[in-house]
Amino acid sequence: MEPGAISLRASGRGRRRLLVNRVAEGTAVLAAVLAIVVLAIVIWSVGSRGIGAINLDFFVKGPSSDFFGGDGGIAPALVGSLLLVGVATLIALPTGVLTAIFVSEFASVSIGRQIRLWLDVLNGFPSIVIGIFVFTLAVKTKVPVLGIGHHQSAVAGGFALAVIMLPLVARSTMEVLRLVPNHLREASYALGVSKWQTVLRVVLPTSFGGILTGTTLAVARAAGETAPLLFTCAIAGQIVDWNPTHSVQSIPLTIYLDSESADPALHQQAWAAAFVLILFVLVTSLTARLLLERSRKKLGLQR
Amino acid sequence: MTKRFSILIAAVAAVLLAATAAGAKSTDTTITGAGSTFVQPLVAAWTPAIGKAFGYSVQYSGVGSGAGIAAITANQVDFGASDAPLNTAQQSACPDCIQIPWALSATAVAYNVPGAPAHINLDGTTISKIFLGTISNWNDPAISALNKGANLPDLKITPVFRSDGSGTSYNFTDYLSSVNATWKTKIGTSTQPAFPAGQGAKGSSGVAGLISRTNGSIGYVDVAYAIKNHIKFAAVRNKAGKFLFPSLRRIEAAATAYTTVPANNELHIVNPPKSAALAYPISTYTYIIVHKKSAHAPELRKMIFWALTQGQGSQFAAKLTFAKLSTNKKVLVAAEKTLKQIQGV
Numbered sequence: 001m002e003p004g005a006i007s008l009r010a011s012g013r014g015r016r017r018l019l020v021n022r023v024a025e026g027t028a029v030l031a032a033v034l035a036i037v038v039l040a041i042v043i044w045s046v047g048s049r050g051i052g053a054i055n056l057d058f059f060v061k062g063p064s065s066d067f068f069g070g071d072g073g074i075a076p077a078l079v080g081s082l083l084l085v086g087v088a089t090l091i092a093l094p095t096g097v098l099t100a101i102f103v104s105e106f107a108s109v110s111i112g113r114q115i116r117l118w119l120d121v122l123n124g125f126p127s128i129v130i131g132i133f134v135f136t137l138a139v140k141t142k143v144p145v146l147g148i149g150h151h152q153s154a155v156a157g158g159f160a161l162a163v164i165m166l167p168l169v170a171r172s173t174m175e176v177l178r179l180v181p182n183h184l185r186e187a188s189y190a191l192g193v194s195k196w197q198t199v200l201r202v203v204l205p206t207s208f209g210g211i212l213t214g215t216t217l218a219v220a221r222a223a224g225e226t227a228p229l230l231f232t233c234a235i236a237g238q239i240v241d242w243n244p245t246h247s248v249q250s251i252p253l254t255i256y257l258d259s260e261s262a263d264p265a266l267h268q269q270a271w272a273a274a275f276v277l278i279l280f281v282l283v284t285s286l287t288a289r290l291l292l293e294r295s296r297k298k299l300g301l302q303r
Numbered sequence: 304m305t306k307r308f309s310i311l312i313a314a315v316a317a318v319l320l321a322a323t324a325a326g327a328k329s330t331d332t333t334i335t336g337a338g339s340t341f342v343q344p345l346v347a348a349w350t351p352a353i354g355k356a357f358g359y360s361v362q363y364s365g366v367g368s369g370a371g372i373a374a375i376t377a378n379q380v381d382f383g384a385s386d387a388p389l390n391t392a393q394q395s396a397c398p399d400c401i402q403i404p405w406a407l408s409a410t411a412v413a414y415n416v417p418g419a420p421a422h423i424n425l426d427g428t429t430i431s432k433i434f435l436g437t438i439s440n441w442n443d444p445a446i447s448a449l450n451k452g453a454n455l456p457d458l459k460i461t462p463v464f465r466s467d468g469s470g471t472s473y474n475f476t477d478y479l480s481s482v483n484a485t486w487k488t489k490i491g492t493s494t495q496p497a498f499p500a501g502q503g504a505k506g507s508s509g510v511a512g513l514i515s516r517t518n519g520s521i522g523y524v525d526v527a528y529a530i531k532n533h534i535k536f537a538a539v540r541n542k543a544g545k546f547l548f549p550s551l552r553r554i555e556a557a558a559t560a561y562t563t564v565p566a567n568n569e570l571h572i573v574n575p576p577k578s579a580a581l582a583y584p585i586s587t588y589t590y591i592i593v594h595k596k597s598a599h600a601p602e603l604r605k606m607i608f609w610a611l612t613q614g615q616g617s618q619f620a621a622k623l624t625f626a627k628l629s630t631n632k633k634v635l636v637a638a639e640k641t642l643k644q645i646q647g648v
Contacts, residue, residue, distance in 0.1 A: 063347075064347075065347045065348055065350055065351050066347075066348065067344035067347065067348065067527060067531060067623055068530075068531055139379075140377070151335070151378065151379045151380065152379060234364075234366075235335070235337045235364045235374055235379060235380060236362065236364055237333075237335065237336075237350075237361065237362020237363055237364060238347060238350070238362065238363065239350065239360055239362060241333065241360075241362065243333065246333055246335070247335065247362075247364075260506065260508070260509050260512070261506075261509070261512060263508065263512075263531070263532070266508075
């Protein structure tokens, strides 16, 4: 090296930094790849085991009433899961959205912070505890008017799922409400529109896509929950039942029960049901992402 | 934008309305039940026929006899089903519960021993010793003595039992207690006995599954589950000294050996006297348990009466190795008499 020339090669401390940088980057990339690989392996192994059981009967028939006969399908579980998630959404969506509106539009900063904190605590609650809570509240005791209580029901199960969905819906709605540009609100006020009308006609429609995203993600989460249903909606019959005051089957519990059986055909059904559930969650999550993208674009907040 | 919001609300309302309407239409009345996995295949076969006859559906959940008794006690279902009669504690927890025998079958002693002959003979003493863990190899002289000429392998025995509260466990331990005094004092008769050896599995299908997966295993399971899963089962020696397989005629022979029915319908037909020379010794009645006062009293009465009569028909029962209840007329009469106690609220 000629004296006075500046070397462009890193040396000493610089080289060490470069090395550390590479190692850290490599590890991060490896971790990211690993996460994807795990997902791929799960989907592939469940799919390859279950695909053989998937046919039309699988979706439209209940378990066979003939002990020595065919395998039947999981129609009661599909209908049951639909009912459970439907009830849960009906409870969690309005409650969650109203909570979010209160926190971001009306509440004082300190109260808003408190509510956010407690919603996060609720979000981290063990789901089995929520199941027991609802069992004590709506299964063990008689609930007047609703025609439920004293027995397990889709309403009770849906209520338990709603408790799980509520913080997810509320928190994600808060995030999108925060994204609504303040100048929209100010423009509305400037035109003499009252506060509640501004919320209803300007803020909510603008954040519609975001709210839908949060709800969809919460639905995907609730559809896969097993523990809250064990105490609230587990003693179910073998026939398709659309009545939400009855206890109904659900996909996660069907997976659990079928996988314990001796019958290899039922094992395959359990894999197939798991595959259907994974696909459902996957599709809803992807739809949610798309919706979120669209609403961001509309708000001019594209990243 | 507002339009889209109202469309969403309208859509949700429409779906809800449709669901409620469908619910109201498809199920005016539903009878719910839970319990025994032993009787589950039979109830599953009955369900479509009952729906056709009376226009209401029966939703039965095979959660095990113990859980079924708990469910009817806590009013979670309209009826419970158990292969074990209510014990004193259970009866006092549910004072207005009545039990009605509604089916009759047997517990098979099923095994999975590669290379074993299709016929294995066992007696109560040997079975109890196997489940106590004192006989632990298939080439044990006690087993060979019962199977002259059979070449049983040098293979560890794995006893398989029910881990959940089960009427099949009750039936099996009831039998073992009646043939072996050591069993009676050490383990006793119970829906959830404390087995000193082996592995547990949940539900009849769980036990059948574990047996078919485990070489050298032996367990007890309803005959229908053993047949369905292609598991061999043993001929068991009765008091008359005959080695018999569980079959309709052998179960009927056990049922006819008794002439009295107690007021609470608690029937024990295990290990019947010598005079019943052709009786399979591990037979059992299985019960439906209901509250005397029930919101669905008329439907329950109709359903149970149907089960006691037409439900015993060979297109339902015989196929699943359930013998006719009318085998012993006294039991049928007692069942029909008890049925009348179910009254509306």
